[in-house]
Amino acid sequence: xxxxxxxxxxxxxxxxxxxxxxxxxxxxxxxxxxxxxxxxxxxxxxxxxxxxxxxxxxxxxxxxxxxxxxxxxxxxxxxxxxxxxxxxxxxxxxxxxxxxxxxxxxxxxxxxxxxxxxxxxxxxxxxxxxxxxxxxxxxxxxxxxxxxxxxxxxxxxxxxxxxxxxxxxxxxxxxxxxxxxxxxxxxxxxxxxxxxxxxxxxxxxxxxxxxxxxxxxxxxxxxxxxxxxxxxxxxxxxxxxxxxxxxxxxxxxxxxxxxxxxxxxxxxxxxxxxxxxxxxxxxxxxxxxxxxxxxxxxxxxxxxxxxxxxxxxxxxxxxxxxxxxxxxxxxxxxxxxxxxxxxxxxxxxxxxxxxxxxxxxxxxxxxxxxxxxxxxxxxxxxxxxxxxxxxxxxxxxxxxxxxxxxxxxxxxxxxxxxxxxxxxxxxxxxxxxxxxxxxxxxxxxxxxxxxxxxxxxxxxxxxxxxxxxxxxxxxxxxxxxxxxxxxxxxxxxxxxxxxxxxxxxxxxxxxxxxxxxxxxxxxxxxxxxxxxxxxxxxxxxxxxxxxxxxxxxxxxxxxxxxxxxxxxxxxxxxxxxxxxxxxxxxxxxxxxx
Ligand code: ASP
Numbered sequence: 001x002x003x004x005x006x007x008x009x010x011x012x013x014x015x016x017x018x019x020x021x022x023x024x025x026x027x028x029x030x031x032x033x034x035x036x037x038x039x040x041x042x043x044x045x046x047x048x049x050x051x052x053x054x055x056x057x058x059x060x061x062x063x064x065x066x067x068x069x070x071x072x073x074x075x076x077x078x079x080x081x082x083x084x085x086x087x088x089x090x091x092x093x094x095x096x097x098x099x100x101x102x103x104x105x106x107x108x109x110x111x112x113x114x115x116x117x118x119x120x121x122x123x124x125x126x127x128x129x130x131x132x133x134x135x136x137x138x139x140x141x142x143x144x145x146x147x148x149x150x151x152x153x154x155x156x157x158x159x160x161x162x163x164x165x166x167x168x169x170x171x172x173x174x175x176x177x178x179x180x181x182x183x184x185x186x187x188x189x190x191x192x193x194x195x196x197x198x199x200x201x202x203x204x205x206x207x208x209x210x211x212x213x214x215x216x217x218x219x220x221x222x223x224x225x226x227x228x229x230x231x232x233x234x235x236x237x238x239x240x241x242x243x244x245x246x247x248x249x250x251x252x253x254x255x256x257x258x259x260x261x262x263x264x265x266x267x268x269x270x271x272x273x274x275x276x277x278x279x280x281x282x283x284x285x286x287x288x289x290x291x292x293x294x295x296x297x298x299x300x301x302x303x304x305x306x307x308x309x310x311x312x313x314x315x316x317x318x319x320x321x322x323x324x325x326x327x328x329x330x331x332x333x334x335x336x337x338x339x340x341x342x343x344x345x346x347x348x349x350x351x352x353x354x355x356x357x358x359x360x361x362x363x364x365x366x367x368x369x370x371x372x373x374x375x376x377x378x379x380x381x382x383x384x385x386x387x388x389x390x391x392x393x394x395x396x397x398x399x400x401x402x403x404x405x406x407x408x409x410x411x412x413x414x415x416x417x418x419x420x421x422x423x424x425x426x427x428x429x430x431x432x433x434x435x436x437x438x439x440x441x442x443x444x445x446x447x448x449x450x451x452x453x454x455x456x457x458x459x460x461x462x463x464x465x466x467x468x469x470x471x472x473x474x475x476x477x478x479x480x481x482x483x484x485x486x487x488x489x490x491x492x493x494x495x496x497x498x499x500x501x502x503x504x505x506x507x508x509x510x511x512x513x514x515x516x517x518x519x520x521x522x523x524x525x526x527x528x529x530x531x532x533x534x535x536x537x538x539x540x541x542x543x544x545x546x547x548x549x550x551x552x553x554x555x556x557x558x559x560x561x562x563x564x565x566x567x568x569x570x571x572x573x574x575x576x577x578x579x580x581x582x583x584x585x586x587x588x589x590x591x592x593x
Contacts, residue, residue, distance in 0.1 A: 002072055002104075008044020012093040014077045019096065021046070022072045022104065024134070025065050026115050035062050038115075039073060039096075042139065047086075047095040048073050054098055061101045068107035068114060074100035122550075126564040129555055141552045145540045147263045149216055152236055155255055161212040161238065166201040168218070172514070173200045175450055177221035180231070188581030194220040197533060199450060200518050202239040203490055206529040207521045214238040216536065222561075230537065230549060231561045235485070239531030245473055245489055248532055249429060252477060252485075260425060264543040269293065269426040273477070277432040282400065286324075286407015288433075291481030292426040294418040296410045298403060299325045301383055301394065310371040312353075313396050322399035326406045327384050328413060331391035332358040342393065342409060349408040350401050357381060357392040411481055422545055427479045432456070435463075435472040436503065444505040449474045451500055452518075453488040454530075460496070467503055477534060479542055487532025494522040 003022040010019070023041035035050045050062040065071065075096045086092030112120045114134050125132040132138055153163065172179050175196035182192040195201075197219045205213045217237040223229070240248065253273055260266050274292060281290050284297050305313035305323035313323050328334075334342075339356055346354040357366040357380060364377055364386075372380075384392040393409060395402040414420075435455050436445040445467050447453060455463060459470040473489035491497045497519060501511040512519065537549035550556040557563050577584060 003041075006043035007039050007041045007046040008091060010046050010077055010091050010094050010096070012079060015079045015094055016077065018074065018076050018099075020072065020074045021048075021096065023070070024107075024114075025067055025069045025071060027067065028065050030063070035059070036095075037062070037065055039071070040115075044090060046091040047080075047089075048075070048098050049078075049095045050098050050101070055100075058098050058101045061103060062098065064103065066107065066109070068110050069103055070105040070107070072100075072102040072104055073098050123558070123564060126550075126556070126558060129565045133554065138551070138554075141540065141544045141546065142554060144263060144544055145536070145552055148259065148540055148543065149536065151259050151263055152214075152216070152255065155258065156212075156214050156238070159212070159251070161214045162210055163215055164205060164210065164213050165215060166195070166198040166205075166217070168194055170195050170201070173197060175199065175219075175221065176447070177223040180220045180222050183580045183582055185580050196221050197235060198237050199452060200515075202237060202531060203452060203518065203526075203529065204521055206239055206241045207524065207526045209241075209527075211241045211527075212239075213531075217533075230553065231557055233549070233553075234536040235533040236536055236539075237531070237533045239529060241527040241529045243489075243528075243530055245431075245475060245530065248487060248489075248530055249475060252532055252534065253427075256427060256477075260543065266423050266425050266543055266545075269424050273427040273429055275429045275431055278430055278434065279432070281430050282403050282407070286403040286405070286410055287481070288430055288476065289478040289481060289483045290407075290428065290430075291411060291414055292428050293420055293424055293480060294414040296326055296328070296414050296417070298406050298410070299327070299384055301325050301380065302399075304376075304379055304383055305396065308372060309376060310368060316396035321397055322402050323394060323396045324399070324402040324406055325380075325384050325392055325394040326410060327386055328391040328393065328417060329387070330389050330417070332360050332389050334358070334391055342413075345409060345412060346393075346395065346405050349405045351395050351397060351405040353395075354405075355394040355396070357384070357386065357394070359386040359388055359390050359392075361388045425479050425542060427477060427484075430476045430478055431474075432471045433474045433476070434468065435459070435470040435474075436467045438468065445503055447500075447504065448472065449486060449488055451504055452490050452497070454491045454496070455500075463499055463503055473530070475532070477532070482538055482542065483535075484538055484542070485532055485534030487530065489528070489530035492522060492526045492528050494519050497522060 003020050005019040005021060007021055007023050021039055023039045026038035026040040026045055028037040033052050037048050038045045039048050050059050073096060075098045077094050078097055080093060080095050110131055111128050112124060112131065114131060117137065169182060169192035172193040173196055177196055179193040179196065182194065184190045184192060198215060198217050202213055215237045217235050218232055219235055220232045222231060257268060257271055260268055269292065278288055281288050286298055300322065301324060302317055302322040306317040308314050316323060343354040355368055357364060357368060359381055364381055366377065369377065386392050393406065395405045397405065433448050435448060435453060437448050439446045449472060454473045456471045456473055462470050474486065475488065476486040477484045491500060498508070498511065501515070537552055540552040541549045544552055546552055555563065555565065562568065
């Protein structure tokens with residue numbers, strides 16, 4: 001080793017010993033005859049001093065140092081003179097007197113400060129990711145990520161799980177996104193799909209008798225990016241045989257409950273994790289991934305609205321819709337502009353409008369006053385539980401739309417109106433999702449999770465006759481408004497899987513062509529099985545308190561799926577194309593990458 005000690009680990013008890021350190025020049029201060037520099041390695045920082053007593057060649061070398069030079073220093077650890085200790089630094093009681101100093105490699109002036117936690121344009125951070133990764137924030141995040149994955153591996157191994165790798169070059173396994181595909185040289189005109197998840201393979205491992213499988217699995221999905229998405233990401237993929245829903249929930253709950261306090265400074269709000277049905281989550285919070293760190297629950301005003309003298313309310317209810325409301329404590333003083341902003345947000349989320357009621361100490365104000373009498377207004381105020389100082393928001397629409405609109409407002413306003421402790425993780429389970437949803441654009445039913453999810457036994461008879469009412473043996477784990485993972489008990493019988501494919505509009509021929517391997521495997525003694533796949537990136541993001549998953553991924557891509565450092569994606573050579581038997585026809589797009 002080019003070093004005997006780590007910079008950040010030297011303490012007063014090391015005083016007197018001779019050490020060799022190696023690292024980066026973090027900061028340098030030159031006071032003429034006296035020069036200090038902070039030397040940094042992964043463990044932290046220590047001060048190195050060169051003064052009149054240092055050998056001339058050391059002083060000479062020290063005078064050439066610039067930030068991010070890589071150097072090796074040999075010297076004695078000294079206690080800092082009294083009064084000169086730095087209590088902010090773990091090594092602040094000592095310094096190292098340089099007796100030898102070697103520049104191992106100089107550095108260009110870094111494109112941004114490594115030694116300061118300043119805001120930097122993200123494109124620049126991604127272009128020079130190796131410099132960004134030198135900074136404490138990303139070092140901390142990636143070490144946290146390592147500890148998280150290590151904990152998971154140990155926890156599951158102790159419970160009889162076997163970690164098994166599944167291939168990256170596979171055939172499409174649908175998770176509702178577009179596939180990334182890889183052309184085959186040996187089979188011209190044929191393509192592999194990169195896994196959207198190892199879903200079918202882990203099910204086949206259950207057929208194979210492994211009983212308990214997990215994998216820290218890379219998944220690739222070609223979909224439009226959002227703040228918490230990446231085209232490639234990592235899941236804790238797991239699957240178990242001979243289990244029901246309760247077993248999977250218990251396993252994940254005990255894993256997370258043990259993990260969070262071990263690897264982070266976060267606290268779980270409530271254990272056991274609260275459970276909500278999908279219907280309840282939408283009705284009470286207007287979201288299938290509700291943030292339970294704050295209340296702001298939705299109120300159903302439909303019975304009142306059915307009798308309203310406000311025509312829009314009455315009509316909405318008569319058309320089978322609903323009127324839903326939400327109470328914003330202390331917001332009665334919202335300005336016209338603030339209310340307009342909320343209205344715009346409501347409309348953006350699909351509302352036709354937003355009605356408000358402000359209750360101040362001595363009056364109730366609302367555009368509704370023109371349409372409804374005092375009695376009805378009082379009834380609405382009461383139903384919304386408006387106290388003096390509160391603002392009520394109301395939406396009339398299809399029940400689901402009304403809930404989702406208020407849910408969007410809730411997510412926006414909750415963190416603003418509540419003093420949120422960002423150390424708190426509010427985990428919850430969302431259960432009993434619908435199995436299928438209607439895709440109006442394509443005029444067909446599609447799976448809410450994926451086509452391998454089992455229907456609730458009691459709903460199975462309606463699979464063909466009333467697909468929309470069939471609930472799934474599916475569950476999502478959510479935290480602080482994010483979906484952390486989803487899973488289900490699977491279909492394990494061929495005839496049920498075939499019925500499911502048919503409902504999804506897949507002909508028997510097509511189903512056999514695409515999923516013959518799975519259908520066939522189900523004929524060879526497939527055990528009942530189920531699993532889940534929490535997202536590692538999102539989990540670590542929450543543990544680190546970061547706003548997006550790019551901050552916990554070493555080399556992430558941009559929102560437009562580009563790697564700015566490697567310059568990917570990129571064209572390939574004529575020769576490669578020829579080998580692959582490919583001709584490229586680039587069409588001009590309105591929105592080029
Ligand atoms: N394969 C599913 C997903 O990626 C998770 C699961 O059902 O286990 O969301």
